[in-house]
Structures are given as structure tokens and as C-alpha cells.
Amino acid sequence: MATMKAEKKKGTVIVVSGIQWGDEGKGKVIDQESQEADLIVRHGGGNNAGHTVMVADIFNGGQQIPMVLHLLPSAVARRKAIAIGAGVVVDPLALVNEVDYVSSFGYGEVRRTLSVDPRTALVTVIERVMDMAQELIRSRNGKPIGTTARGIGPAYAGVANRTALKVADLLHPKQLCTLLEQRLEEATRLFRAMGITSTQWRQIFADLTGMELRANQRLIERKLRTEADFDYTVFASANGKVGFNFAAIEAAYQNAAHLITSWRGVRDVSDLIRRTVMLSGRVLLEGAQGAMLDVNFGSWPNVTSSHTLAGGACTGLGIGPTLIDTSIGVAKGYTTRVGSGPLPTRITEPEIAASIHQRGNEFGASTGRPRDVGWFDAVIARSACWWNLVQTVRLLKLDVLSGLDEIKICFRYCLNGERFYQVPADYHQLNDSGLEPEYLTLPGWEQDISKVRRWRDLPKEVKGYVAKIEQLLNERLPQRVTIDQIGIGPGPDQYLTR
Numbered sequence: 036m037a038t039m040k041a042e043k044k045k046g047t048v049i050v051v052s053g054i055q056w057g058d059e060g061k062g063k064v065i066d067q068e069s070q071e072a073d074l075i076v077r078h079g080g081g082n083n084a085g086h087t088v089m090v091a092d093i094f095n096g097g098q099q100i101p102m103v104l105h106l107l108p109s110a111v112a113r114r115k116a117i118a119i120g121a122g123v124v125v126d127p128l129a130l131v132n133e134v135d136y137v138s139s140f141g142y143g144e145v146r147r148t149l150s151v152d153p154r155t156a157l158v159t160v161i162e163r164v165m166d167m168a169q170e171l172i173r174s175r176n177g178k179p180i181g182t183t184a185r186g187i188g189p190a191y192a193g194v195a196n197r198t199a200l201k202v203a204d205l206l207h208p209k210q211l212c213t214l215l216e217q218r219l220e221e222a223t224r225l226f227r228a229m230g231i232t233s234t235q236w237r238q239i240f241a242d243l244t245g246m247e248l249r250a251n252q253r254l255i256e257r258k259l260r261t262e263a264d265f266d267y268t269v270f271a272s273a274n275g276k277v278g279f280n281f282a283a284i285e286a287a288y289q290n291a292a293h294l295i296t297s298w299r300g301v302r303d304v305s306d307l308i309r310r311t312v313m314l315s316g317r318v319l320l321e322g323a324q325g326a327m328l329d330v331n332f333g334s335w336p337n338v339t340s341s342h343t344l345a346g347g348a349c350t351g352l353g354i355g356p357t358l359i360d361t362s363i364g365v366a367k368g369y370t371t372r373v374g375s376g377p378l379p380t381r382i383t384e385p386e387i388a389a390s391i392h393q394r395g396n397e398f399g400a401s402t403g404r405p406r407d408v409g410w411f412d413a414v415i416a417r418s419a420c421w422w423n424l425v426q427t428v429r430l431l432k433l434d435v436l437s438g439l440d441e442i443k444i445c446f447r448y449c450l451n452g453e454r455f456y457q458v459p460a461d462y463h464q465l466n467d468s469g470l471e472p473e474y475l476t477l478p479g480w481e482q483d484i485s486k487v488r489r490w491r492d493l494p495k496e497v498k499g500y501v502a503k504i505e506q507l508l509n510e511r512l513p514q515r516v517t518i519d520q521i522g523i524g525p526g527p528d529q530y531l532t533r
């Protein structure tokens with residue numbers, strides 16, 4: 036990538052990816068990087084992701100509060116041009132809600148600054164119900180994957196099956212109506228064939244309603260919506276049998292289509308990037324989730340359905356790999372994961388886990404589920420640095436580790452005498468309960484570092500910890516990885532440049 040730089044004439048393109056199991060703090064990094072950017076583009080995933088940024092609540096005295104974004108790039112508070120690329124899957128009802136949500140903080144111009152690629156696939160109530168029905172069946176077999184039930188997996192399956200609806204369909208109300216009708220009929224047959232009972236069917240819609248009410252609290256509190264607006268039970272057929280209420284679904288999606296098209300932002304995002312680069316602009320590409328959730332390279336089968344790696348930006352946005360100048364990896368100073376699946380460096384001391392949990396506020400941004408916590412795992416971060424060809428790492432949340440006597444870093448795994456410096460490609464090995472993480476133990480630090488202003492004022496143990504992680508990440512990699520910034524608190528200014 037670096038060698039192409041001299042040959043490329045215009046523009047700068049930066050991709051930001053999570054190099055753990057997601058929730059690394061990408062939102063904060065994107066928010067910070069977007070200050071210099073002309074265009075910020077989300078390349079993959081759907082509203083199963085949750086990026087938290089601290090923003091000024093304009094309607095509430097400018098007080099800094101967290102804003103959680105699921106679909107819109109984490110740059111809305113910077114009032115920059117933002118875009119959703121073809122690799123994303125968009126729930127149009129969720130998009131309309133999220134635009135109103137960010138407007139409630141005072142960032143309503145997002146309606147003018149947002150572009151959505153017409154090629155982007157839609158998540159509809161069909162995919163949401165399918166997500167829940169499939170998890171129901173997996174749970175029955177004792178193998179739930181811990182999906183966020185946002186319909187993302189089935190939406191990507193619809194892309195692969197070539198049955199998905201597209202954002203382009205929102206531009207054509209008649210066709211949207213016909214396609215919805217066809218898909219609802221097919222889906223009804225499928226759900227009946229799956230053996231979903233009418234009781235389970237009603238429960239799924241009741242659960243979706245509960246989920247929507249929880250997710251949209253702010254809109255209800257601000258009286259921008261009523262509870263009835265999130266009643267998904269109206270989408271089920273009125274006779275209580277497995278089936279849909281076509282009229283209610285049609286009305287909801289036509290309404291969303293009308294709103295989204297009224298923003299006039301449905302346009303070719305690949306071409307938008309081309310034009311921005313032609314004008315020597317700076318483009319920031321935002322990934323969702325993390326490397327270990329990538330559909331091909333993550334901890335199978337507990338992965339998301341999209342390509343979370345930097346390469347996903349190429350396939351998801353219609354750009355070539357050599358357009359990208361810089362690959363930034365985001366990690367926390369420890370490891371977390373939400374949902375089911377392996378976490379080799381899981382912290383076994385309950386009081387240490389509880390402290391990190393609490394201080395780091397480790398609850399899923401989309402689901403509120405508590406995240407499992409582990410020591411920093413240099414094996415996964417190193418593999419992720421390779422998969423993404425990361426040049427620069429942002430190591431966040433080091434403030435959360437204050438007060439620990441000792442801190443461990445996993446530098447390799449051992450399984451049946453075999454040593455692993457990279458994530459085992461055989462997922463049975465990664466999931467093997469005999470997989471032993473091997474640790475280095477470093478001294479911790481007592482001080483609260485959240486108010487330190489200069490790198491040189493950090494306790495030497497913090498500097499030592501960062502240097503050790505950097506050294507471990509660079510082992511056996513062809514590129515040079517540098518940790519150039521650390522996070523010392525959730526605030527937009529709470530980071531230190533090395």
C-alpha cells in the first residue's frame with residue numbers, strides 16, 4: 036500500500052477496523068479522525084453494530100453525552116458528508132429512527148449530508164423474524180450463536196441467495212409493493228415449513244416489540260414517537276396463525292421509503308468516493324464489529340455475517356485495495372467479547388473481571404448484554420494486524436486498567452505442544468478447551484490516568500505496557516505496527532499521542 040502512495044495522484048483514504056471482537060472504541064476514533072475528513076463512509080454490517088461517541092447535546096445546554104450509532108457513520112456530530120456503502124445492510128425503519136435520534140441531539144442536517152448506495156440490501160421484518168426463528172431452532176439444539184436479532188444474518192443470506200430487497204427498491208413504490216408481497220408470501224411458506232408454532236410466532240413479534248421499545252427509549256421520552264410506533268405485533272397476521280399482515284408492513288415500508296427518498300441522498304457511493312478523491316479529498320472508511328467477528332476469519336461459528344476486515348471496505352464500497360493509504364486498527368488495552376464463543380484470555384479472578392467490567396462499562400451497545408472480559412490477547416490482535424495490514428494501532432481504555440497490581444498479556448497460545456503466534460485457522464483448535472494462553476506479567480499502575488495531558492507524564496508502567504504490546508504485535512509481521520495513540524477516558528479529548 037505504502038509504495039503505491041507516490042504513484043497515486045489525489046486524495047487520501049484511511050480505513051479504521053476493530054482488531055478484537057468489536058466494541059474496541061472505533062466510534063471514538065472515527066469521530067476524532069473525521070475532523071480532518073471530507074467524507075466518512077460505513078462499509079459493512081448493519082444495525083447490529085453499536086458505536087458510541089460522546090457528543091454535545093445541543094438541545095440540552097451542549098452537555099457532553101453518549102450517542103450510540105448503529106447505522107450512521109460515527110461522524111454525524113462533525114456535520115460532515117457521510118455515507119452508507121453497498122456492503123452494509125440497512126433496515127429502513129431503523130434508519131429513519133436513527134436519523135430522528137441524532138436530530139434529537141441537534142444534528143438534524145444529517146438528512147442532507149447522508150448518502151446511501153442504491154445497491155445496499157434492505158433488512159425487513161422478514162429477516163428480523165427469520166433471525167429470531169433460526170436462533171430459536173439453534174437454542175432448541177443447544178447451539179445458539181448469540182445473534183443481536185437485528186436480521187443481519189438473514190439479510191446477508193438474502194444477498195447471497197439473490198432474494199434481498201435493495202435501497203434502489205425504495206425509489207420505486209410500485210415495485211416495492213410487488214416485491215414485498217412476493218417475499219412475504221415466500222417467507223410465510225418457509226416459516227410454516229420450519230415448524231414455528233403460532234405461540235412462538237406471537238412471541239417473536241412481542242419480543243421484537245420489546246426490543247424496539249428498549250432501543251428507541253430516547254425517541255419516546257422526547258415525544259418524537261409513541262410506544263405504538265414500535266408495536267411489531269401489528270405486522271403479524273391478525274388471526275394468530277403463522278403469517279404476516281401485508282397491509283401494515285406495506286404501509287410502514289412505503290412510509291420509510293417516502294422519508295428516505297425525501298432526503299435525496301440515495302446515490303452511488305462508490306462514485307461519491309471517486310469524486311471526493313478526484314478533488315484531493317480525505318475519505319475515512321468505517322468498519323463495524325471486529326476482526327474476530329469477520330465471517331471468514333473470525334471465531335467460527337460465533338461470527339457476524341459481514342466482512343469486518345479492511346478488505347471488506349473494498350468489496351463493500353466498490354474501491355480497489357491500492358486506493359487505501361492507511362489502515363488503522365483499534366483495540367482496547369484488554370479484550371472483551373459479547374455473545375457466545377471462545378475467549379482464550381478470559382480473566383478468571385472474579386474481582387479483577389468485575390472491576391474491568393464496571394470501570395469499562397462493558398455492556399453491549401446494541402443489546403445491553405454484559406461483555407466477557409479477558410487480558411490483552413496479542414495473538415488475535417497480531418493476526419488482525421496482518422489481515423488488515425494495520426500500520427497504526429489506537430489502544431483505548433487504558434484508564435480502565437488503573438489500580439491493578441499486575442497486568443497480563445497473552446503472547447501466544449499452546450495446544451497439545453503446538454505453539455501459536457497467530458490465530459489457529461482450524462476453528463476446532465481455537466474452540467478447544469485445552470488451548471492454553473501463555474502470558475507475560477507486567478506491573479500495573481495505581482494512578483488515575485484519565486487527566487494526564489502529556490505522554491511523558493504517564494506512569495512508567497503505562498508506557499511499559501504500551502511498548503510491550505507494540506513489540507508483541509510486531510513479532511513475525513512484514514509491516515511495522517506502531518501504537519501512536521492511547522485512550523484514557525471516553526471523552527473526545529481523552530487520548531494521548533505518543
Ligand code: GDP
Pocket residue numbers: 053057058059060061062063084085086087088089101324394395400431432433434435521522523524525526529
Ligand atoms: P465501537 O463499537 O468499537 O465503537 O465501541 P463501543 O462504542 O461499543 O464501545 C466503546 C466504549 O468505550 C464507548 O462507550 C466509548 O465512549 C468508550 N471509550 C472509548 N475510548 C475510551 C477510553 O479510552 N477510555 C474509556 N474509559 N472509555 C472509552
